[in-house]
Amino acid sequence: MLKPLQGKPVQHDKQSNGYLLISNATANNLKNVSVSIPQGVLTAITGVAGSGKSSLIFDCFLEQHPKAVVIDQSPIGAMNRGNPATYTGVFDRIRKLFAKETGKNIGYFSFNSKGACEKCKGLGFREIDMHFLSSVTLICSECEGKRYKKDVLTYLYKNKSISDVLEMTISEAIAFFNDSEIIRRLEILKSVGLDYLQLGQSLNTLSGGEAQRVKLASELHKKGNIYVLDEPTTGLHMADIEKLIIILRQLVDNGNTVIVIEHNLDVISQADWIIDLGPEGGRRGGDVVVQGTANEIINCKRSFTGQFLKKVINSSFWGAKRLQNQILDASR
Numbered sequence: 001m002l003k004p005l006q007g008k009p010v011q012h013d014k015q016s017n018g019y020l021l022i023s024n025a026t027a028n029n030l031k032n033v034s035v036s037i038p039q040g041v042l043t044a045i046t047g048v049a050g051s052g053k054s055s056l057i058f059d060c061f062l063e064q065h066p067k068a069v070v071i072d073q074s075p076i077g078a079m080n081r082g083n084p085a086t087y088t089g090v091f092d093r094i095r096k097l098f099a100k101e102t103g104k105n106i107g108y109f110s111f112n113s114k115g116a117c118e119k120c121k122g123l124g125f126r127e128i129d130m131h132f133l134s135s136v137t138l139i140c141s142e143c144e145g146k147r148y149k150k151d152v153l154t155y156l157y158k159n160k161s162i163s164d165v166l167e168m169t170i171s172e173a174i175a176f177f178n179d180s181e182i183i184r185r186l187e188i189l190k191s192v193g194l195d196y197l198q199l200g201q202s203l204n205t206l207s208g209g210e211a212q213r214v215k216l217a218s219e220l221h222k223k224g225n226i227y228v229l230d231e232p233t234t235g236l237h238m239a240d241i242e243k244l245i246i247i248l249r250q251l252v253d254n255g256n257t258v259i260v261i262e263h264n265l266d267v268i269s270q271a272d273w274i275i276d277l278g279p280e281g282g283r284r285g286g287d288v289v290v291q292g293t294a295n296e297i298i299n300c301k302r303s304f305t306g307q308f309l310k311k312v313i314n315s316s317f318w319g320a321k322r323l324q325n326q327i328l329d330a331s332r
């Protein structure tokens with residue numbers, strides 16, 4: 001379930017927040033650009049393709065602010081052994097519960113250790129090298145993909161084997177376990193809309209958007225960080241974009257600075273501060289066309305982003321949301 005939008009657009013306030021500066025950026029097509037990015041809010045870097053957004057952030061900002069954390073849609077971890085249970089750390093706790101219940105050693109319930117199926121070494125499948133063709137993956141005939149020795153699966157906790165548990169979805173696991181720490185950690189994944197993932201699903205099978213949300217979820221308990229996302233809505237459905245916006249606002253509410261390079265107008269409409277590059281791509285771009293709040297951008301006739309944003313702010317769900325928050329703010 002999605003939580004209601006908690007973040008609210010704030011009026012950019014020059015006094016109250018510090019800035020992250022980018023000075024004299026000249027990478028690629030940038031025309032000696034200096035901008036200040038307000039801390040503790042959501043900033044959108046906008047502009048047509050080729051206007052210099054990625055150059056400004058990746059070649060210049062990250063160079064000058066190396067502590068910033070980039071969150072992208074690339075797969076999590078190169079190994080195929082990670083899954084939501086191991087990634088969130090709940091698997092250690094689950095194995096402890098099994099060990100306590102059955103009197104067996106905790107390593108016995110690990111598919112990376114003593115409990116592993118000997119044929120596939122706990123992978124659940126075998127990769128067959130086909131020489132000149134791409135290799136073929138076959139479910140392991142010994143454990144039938146369950147990754148464990150047969151004997152391990154006879155030891156049960158609340159009537160379930162460790163392999164049954166890994167087949168549970170995150171929401172099923174939240175209902176099944178009583179351990180508050182296990183529930184707390186899984187609830188974070190649920191809050192970003194990933195309650196349907198299975199505990200044992202390999203992280204390298206996640207879609208780009210899912211991987212991005214898992215990464216964002218693992219940042220949700222932190223504060224004081226700087227996050228950078230380059231076109232995070234790429235490949236996302238409208239419903240996913242809604243989830244993404246809520247997570248980005250949540251990060252800001254938790255006291256982080258979020259910088260998002262974005263062309264999606266719903267996301268842009270939720271930013272507290274917008275830096276619009278352009279006016280066009282390549283050599284005709286590389287300048288700051290306008291910077292300010294959404295209301296300031298839509299009044300800039302020279303800004304393509306402003307003209308499109310105007311339509312969205314006046315007609316979309318997110319535009320209405322923004323207006324509603326502003327009225328609430330004004331009435332406080």
Ligand SMILES: Nc1ncnc2c1ncn2[C@@H]1O[C@H](COP(=O)(O)OP(=O)(O)O)[C@@H](O)[C@H]1O
Nearest residue numbers: 028029048049050051052053054055056281282
């Ligand atoms: N490594 C590079 N070498 C030369 N030109 C580049 C390089 N990277 C980007 N550019 C050019 O710089 C301009 C800005 O690119 P980029 O910052 O990627 O734009 P945006 O992210 O806004 O789409 C474009 O015209 C692009 O072709």
Ligand SMILES: [Mg+2]
Nearest residue numbers: 053054055230
């Ligand atoms: Mg780019």
Ligand SMILES: [Zn+2]
Nearest residue numbers: 117120140143
């Ligand atoms: Zn096996």
